[in-house]
Amino acid sequence: MNKRMKTFRLIRNSAIIRNPLLLEAIGLCPVVAIATTLKSAVFLALVTTVELVVCEFLASKFLKKVSRSWRVAIYFLVGAVIVLPIMYLVNRFVPILSLELGVFLPLMAVNSLLALHCERVAVKRTVKDSLLDAVSVSVSYGAVTIITGLLREFLGYGTVGGINVHMPVTFPVMLMPFGGLLILGFSAAFLKSYIYKKYPKSSPDKAFDTSEVRQSLSGSLRELMSDDFNPYDEGGDIGVSENTTAPEKEKTLKPETDKPKTDKPKKEKLKKEKIKKDKKAKRKDSQAEKKTPDIKTNEIPKSEERTYLDDFSDMLSDLESYKAQRNTEDENESEGDE
Amino acid sequence: MANSGKIQKPKEFTETRKIMLNYLCMLLALLVAAVYTYGLRALVIAAISVSVTVACKKLCEAITKSEYPHGDLSGLVTGLMIALLMPSTVPYYIPVFAGIFAVVVCMLPFGTAKNSPFVPAAAAICFVTFCFSDKMFLYPSIQNGEYVADKIGTSLTSLLSSGTSVRINSAVVLQILTGQMPSALGTGFIIILFGALLFLLIRYPKNALPSLMFLLSSALFACVFPRVSTGAVSSITMEMCGGILLFSTVFFMSYPSVIPSRTVSSLIWGFVSGIVCMAFRYFGRFEDSLIFGILIMNGTASLFDELPLTKYEKKKLEDSVPYEQTTEPEGIVPEEILNEIPDISDEEIIAQDEEPQAEGVCADGLHEVISTENEIDETSPSIILGGGSNE
Numbered sequence: 001m002n003k004r005m006k007t008f009r010l011i012r013n014s015a016i017i018r019n020p021l022l023l024e025a026i027g028l029c030p031v032v033a034i035a036t037t038l039k040s041a042v043f044l045a046l047v048t049t050v051e052l053v054v055c056e057f058l059a060s061k062f063l064k065k066v067s068r069s070w071r072v073a074i075y076f077l078v079g080a081v082i083v084l085p086i087m088y089l090v091n092r093f094v095p096i097l098s099l100e101l102g103v104f105l106p107l108m109a110v111n112s113l114l115a116l117h118c119e120r121v122a123v124k125r126t127v128k129d130s131l132l133d134a135v136s137v138s139v140s141y142g143a144v145t146i147i148t149g150l151l152r153e154f155l156g157y158g159t160v161g162g163i164n165v166h167m168p169v170t171f172p173v174m175l176m177p178f179g180g181l182l183i184l185g186f187s188a189a190f191l192k193s194y195i196y197k198k199y200p201k202s203s204p205d206k207a208f209d210t211s212e213v214r215q216s217l218s219g220s221l222r223e224l225m226s227d228d229f230n231p232y233d234e235g236g237d238i239g240v241s242e243n244t245t246a247p248e249k250e251k252t253l254k255p256e257t258d259k260p261k262t263d264k265p266k267k268e269k270l271k272k273e274k275i276k277k278d279k280k281a282k283r284k285d286s287q288a289e290k291k292t293p294d295i296k297t298n299e300i301p302k303s304e305e306r307t308y309l310d311d312f313s314d315m316l317s318d319l320e321s322y323k324a325q326r327n328t329e330d331e332n333e334s335e336g337d338e
Numbered sequence: 339m340a341n342s343g344k345i346q347k348p349k350e351f352t353e354t355r356k357i358m359l360n361y362l363c364m365l366l367a368l369l370v371a372a373v374y375t376y377g378l379r380a381l382v383i384a385a386i387s388v389s390v391t392v393a394c395k396k397l398c399e400a401i402t403k404s405e406y407p408h409g410d411l412s413g414l415v416t417g418l419m420i421a422l423l424m425p426s427t428v429p430y431y432i433p434v435f436a437g438i439f440a441v442v443v444c445m446l447p448f449g450t451a452k453n454s455p456f457v458p459a460a461a462a463i464c465f466v467t468f469c470f471s472d473k474m475f476l477y478p479s480i481q482n483g484e485y486v487a488d489k490i491g492t493s494l495t496s497l498l499s500s501g502t503s504v505r506i507n508s509a510v511v512l513q514i515l516t517g518q519m520p521s522a523l524g525t526g527f528i529i530i531l532f533g534a535l536l537f538l539l540i541r542y543p544k545n546a547l548p549s550l551m552f553l554l555s556s557a558l559f560a561c562v563f564p565r566v567s568t569g570a571v572s573s574i575t576m577e578m579c580g581g582i583l584l585f586s587t588v589f590f591m592s593y594p595s596v597i598p599s600r601t602v603s604s605l606i607w608g609f610v611s612g613i614v615c616m617a618f619r620y621f622g623r624f625e626d627s628l629i630f631g632i633l634i635m636n637g638t639a640s641l642f643d644e645l646p647l648t649k650y651e652k653k654k655l656e657d658s659v660p661y662e663q664t665t666e667p668e669g670i671v672p673e674e675i676l677n678e679i680p681d682i683s684d685e686e687i688i689a690q691d692e693e694p695q696a697e698g699v700c701a702d703g704l705h706e707v708i709s710t711e712n713e714i715d716e717t718s719p720s721i722i723l724g725g726g727s728n729e
Binding site for chain 1: 435
């Protein structure tokens with residue numbers, strides 16, 4: 001039952017609460033630019049599905065131990081490998097569609113949806129979960145794209161799938177990106193209101209948080225620029241959005257217990273605090289020099305298979321021991337002061 | 339009146355309503371002139387437009403269960419603006435779509451008229467111009483002061499786009515001023531529009547300033563880059579009096595929710611808007627693409643508030659902040675007091691902690707000694723002897 005619930009939640013989160021188009025606002029460009037007819041929308045949905053499934057499978061199976069810096073580039077390479085034959089086939093057999101898609105078909109190789117979902121899910125979960133996520137995201141992306149394409153074709157051309165439905169009035173403005181954004185905006189509003197009613201505890205705004213990819217990219221840039229860069233080294237993952245680790249993170253990274261406010265004379269209290277702060281800052285600097293080598297080198301036996309969770313728990317235990325050490329030093333100092 | 343205060347406070351509501359009432363007066367004057375010139379069709383178009391916008395607004399408020407107070411007249415004003423920007427030959431469904439667009443896209447997502455970043459009527463006109471461009475510029479001819487329904491006239495903007503000039507003499511000027519040139523329902527009556535601008539300047543000078551700057555920069559642009567070869571005066575007259583420029587000056591450039599909040603910013607914004615709108619007019623796809631420039635500048639109004647403060651504004655800000663704070667925030671000692679007190683060394687502080695302190699007064703004579711319950715130094719003589727006042 002637990003597994004079923006977990007699977008259901010994964011599908012629900014991927015498809016509804018973190019809808020890629022409407023809530024994550026990812027992969028908007030092709031939809032807004034080329035999903036002006038049902039045909040092009042269906043084509044777009046299919047290409048995205050294939051890309052996502054293949055990328056997430058590869059990421060989950062082979063790319064977990066590869067450094068972030070290389071992973072994102074690999075996703076886009078895989079996307080290009082998938083899109084190139086599709087481009088060739090479309091040019092050969094459906095040149096009208098190729099003209100309609102224009103430059104956006106090759107651009108789908110670097111769809112940000114791939115990078116986000118691979119980083120968010122594929123490299124942190126099993127192959128089965130990643131495939132489930134890929135399928136559910138593709139279905140939701142495809143559904144929204146197809147609905148958008150259908151509406152735009154109906155309002156803009158007065159046709160549905162190429163069949164004239166004899167609309168008395170058409171709105172050519174809906175064929176422009178403005179029309180696409182308008183439809184997506186209103187759809188997002190409806191979906192959000194549905195989520196707030198149906199799943200009040202979930203916060204759809206969190207879907208907009210793309211910190212995994214941002215931190216990956218910025219971290220990867222820093223790593224690339226450092227001298228001792230090793231593409232197969234596991235860098236410390238800071239950004240974690242897994243619900244399972246979030247509570248642990250909150251517990252261990254809680255700030256020190258708030259010292260109750262004293263009612264000593266203000267000036268003296270401020271002076272004391274200032275002295276303490278200066279000393280702490282000095283201590284921090286000296287300890288940072290000592291500690292950083294220890295934190296960096298995690299001696300992990302190569303024979304064992306390690307996952308991200310293991311690495312993270314090691315880091316947390318290091319942090320706890322560091323904090324405990326600091327607390328004891330503080331106590332010793334305060335006793336020394338007396 | 340229902341006022342939860344969640345989105346809009348009552349004061350803002352009354353202010354918006356006042357401004358809208360003034361707009362309504364100006365628009366009604368234009369409507370009367372339009373009905374006089376174009377007959378009952380103008381009234382029908384206005385009635386359709388107003389009823390659609392007001393009904394849409396009420397429906398949207400009912401569906402979304404919005405809690406802000408109703409009746410700020412923004413729907414009515416928007417409907418009238420839309421009607422007065424249409425030609426009299428327009429089919430009746432176009433004001434309907436324009437009204438629905440204005441409410442559903444430009445007013446509903448933002449709540450009240452005060453929060454909308456765009457002028458809803460301008461956005462609606464952009465929408466219908468794009469969708470029905472073949473019908474939006476068919477202005478009927480006016481001959482001898484009478485409207486001729488079957489004949490399509492040539493408007494000033496059409497002449498300008500083709501580079502044809504009009505000889506500016508007193509007769510032509512009188513025709514232009516009294517709305518005898520083919521134009522939209524409410525944009526041809528230049529004398530009424532100038533009167534409305536004057537009214538705005540008297541009633542809401544702050545809102546009228548960007549309008550004046552807009553007019554000035556448009557005139558400068560027309561003077562420096564004339565589209566006609568008969569001189570600057572003809573160019574300025576035709577550009578200012580043709581199309582929706584004057585109407586936009588009075589109603590769109592002074593709309594309360596879109597102008598920048600600072601005076602200097604609003605002046606600069608008005609000036610830049612004039613240049614941008616004239617550029618759209620010159621190079622736009624349609625006969626009069628000025629409305630697209632208006633929409634773009636509506637969206638950039640908040641950026642102009644980020645401009646650095648001028649010396650005058652800085653001085654005004656400093657003068658408005660009180661020099662002495664009456665209440666001291668808890669836990670913070672002002673720097674002035676800290677600087678006055680001589681620095682005490684660490685050892686002195688520790689020594690003071692150990693000394694028994696008199697009730698009510700601490701060593702520096704400035705603060706009361708208050709004992710602590712939580713952070714108690716049990717070895718301190720003051721605690722042992724029970725010295726220091728309690729909380």
